[in-house]
Amino acid sequence: MGRGDLPDDQWAVLKPLLPVSVPGRPPLGRRKLIDGTRWRVRTGAPWRDLPSEYGPWQTVYGLFRYWRRDGTWPELLIRLQARANAAG
Template sequence: MSVVSGRFELTEVEYVQIASLLPVMKPQRGGRWRGHRQVINGILFRVRTGVPWRDVPSRYGPWKTLYKRFTRWQEDGTWARIEAALQADADAAGQLQWHGNADSTIVRAHQHAAGARKGG
């Protein structure tokens, strides 16, 4: 399969960075699994554009495959492992800023806006 290069797709360097964190591809029920890279590219397309799963272009594979792999990886912690590894790499390279701001502004609402009974 040739790798389609698009604006929502992983580069070779990006994919190599996360490939070892992905589950081993074991086809279930005798089927042939879609490659992880193709599926991740489809998931990225869906996440970045906000389209419904059914509207992801078919070049990424069946939408049900994308959805099932996305939810399976959410449940088994694959996405969390990828995020933690990428964050650690970026931090080690000095690419993260850990300074943040918190705003504690309080806005008072009228008593009726808070659900108080009318007519007291």
């Protein structure tokens, strides 16, 4: 795990909030894809410079782009904020 990757406790909170995988696609390590997206956003590096430990940059970028277009990223933020508000 890279130093900026999600720790297990944070992943346990995020995982149930993620959308269901697209049928017909092989299951990919979503945690690695999300960590790859977070790495790219944190560093500002080009997608093509994504470290190989996160998978092919095209796959990570594809998930990022798909979730941006279908509104998944803002929905995740809303759900995480609602969870935090409920916890006080």
